[in-house]
Amino acid sequence: xxxxxxxxxxxxxxxxxxxxxxxxxxxxxxxxxxxxxxxxxxxxxxxxxxxxxxxxxxxxxxxxxxxxxxxxxxxxxxxxxxxxxxxxxxxxxxxxxxxxxxxxxxxxxxxxxxxxxxxxxxxxxxxxxxxxxxxxxxxxxxxxxxxxxxxxxxxxxxxxxxxxxxxxxxxxxxxxxxxxxxxxxxxxxxxxxxxxxxxxxxxxxxxxxxxxxxxxxxxxxxxxxxxxxxxxxxxxxxxxxxxxxxxxxxxxxxxxxxxxxxxxxxxxxxxxxxxxxxxxxxxxxxxxxxxxxxxxxxxxxxxxxxxxxxxxxxxxxxxxxxxxxxxxxxxxxxxxxxxxxxxxxxxxxxxxxxxxxxxxxxx
Numbered sequence: 001x002x003x004x005x006x007x008x009x010x011x012x013x014x015x016x017x018x019x020x021x022x023x024x025x026x027x028x029x030x031x032x033x034x035x036x037x038x039x040x041x042x043x044x045x046x047x048x049x050x051x052x053x054x055x056x057x058x059x060x061x062x063x064x065x066x067x068x069x070x071x072x073x074x075x076x077x078x079x080x081x082x083x084x085x086x087x088x089x090x091x092x093x094x095x096x097x098x099x100x101x102x103x104x105x106x107x108x109x110x111x112x113x114x115x116x117x118x119x120x121x122x123x124x125x126x127x128x129x130x131x132x133x134x135x136x137x138x139x140x141x142x143x144x145x146x147x148x149x150x151x152x153x154x155x156x157x158x159x160x161x162x163x164x165x166x167x168x169x170x171x172x173x174x175x176x177x178x179x180x181x182x183x184x185x186x187x188x189x190x191x192x193x194x195x196x197x198x199x200x201x202x203x204x205x206x207x208x209x210x211x212x213x214x215x216x217x218x219x220x221x222x223x224x225x226x227x228x229x230x231x232x233x234x235x236x237x238x239x240x241x242x243x244x245x246x247x248x249x250x251x252x253x254x255x256x257x258x259x260x261x262x263x264x265x266x267x268x269x270x271x272x273x274x275x276x277x278x279x280x281x282x283x284x285x286x287x288x289x290x291x292x293x294x295x296x297x298x299x300x301x302x303x304x305x306x307x308x309x310x311x312x313x314x315x316x317x318x319x320x321x322x323x324x325x326x327x328x329x330x331x332x333x334x335x336x337x338x339x340x341x342x343x344x345x346x347x348x349x350x351x352x353x354x355x356x357x358x359x360x361x362x363x
């Protein structure tokens with residue numbers, strides 16, 4: 001994640017003023033001659049309240065996702081394996097929320113130590129990269145299942161997907177590794193107060209620029225890949241629109257995943273726009289400075305929304321998921337025998353041997 005001034009939601013490690021309740025910076029990185037509070041108490045309370053609500057919703061929703069995948073045999077498809085792994089990532093993000101809210105209210109002096117500073121930002125960055133990689137890998141699997149079902153039967157198995165998920169986490173860990181060298185607790189300003197921020201070494205060595213580019217690539221490259229994949233899937237399903245049961249199931253699955261991708265884009269695009277605005281406006285007009293600060297405060301909330309919204313989407317768009325959650329919670333099973341309109345019963349598209357995955361089962 002980033003320093004709030006650059007978008008608390010994804011990369012808190014950038015140098016500069018933080019998205020705190022103080023617009024001034026003794027390093028001269030804030031607007032000239034401005035020391036008054038940037039955000040009002042009402043604004044901070046409102047943002048904190050929204051984040052706490054998202055915390056509760058996100059922890060409950062993602063925990064239920066993990067439980068239903070682990071306990072329900074009919075949800076142990078490769079698709080839900082990806083979703084379960086993403087749920088773990090989102091839970092870690094929410095566990096870091098108290099640290100982020102602490103930074104929002106009081107970023108100086110930093111009282112939690114250098115290890116918490118480095119580790120919290122490293123874990124947040126890992127989870128961010130991991131979620132993006134999971135969404136991309138899951139979309140590739142859907143592409144294979146729709147466009148090359150026979151090949152998918154051989155290539156996509158539960159064993160292979162488990163290995164791939166492990167590799168995705170390793171790649172995310174490696175990508176976020178430089179965070180330990182990039183951030184730390186330093187004494188800043190005339191008062192010498194400590195702050196968890198991008199270090200002078202990170203800024204002067206060029207590591208900050210490298211990580212900024214890496215963060216952009218983790219957004220832009222998957223976005224291009226996802227756009228291409230879902231265009232090809234839509235084209236394939238359009239040409240086979242008169243096919244019956246199998247493609248109706250594929251359409252339902254692809255529709256849900258496409259909505260997940262859309263939510264990902266809408267939640268993350270403001271962060272990248274805000275960071276770009278900040279980088280081009282640094283040291284220029286105070287008005288642009290204030291615009292970027294409020295822009296990034298919105299991005300702060302959207303980051304946690306992106307981690308909380310997926311279980312809501314599963315529940316809204318997948319009758320199987322709703323049925324599993326109701327069963328887990330012991331709620332009425334009325335309507336479970338009949339899926340929602342347009343969603344077939346959860347039978348696999350093709351026969352499977354035990355070693356093959358249920359990669360093309362219905363959502």
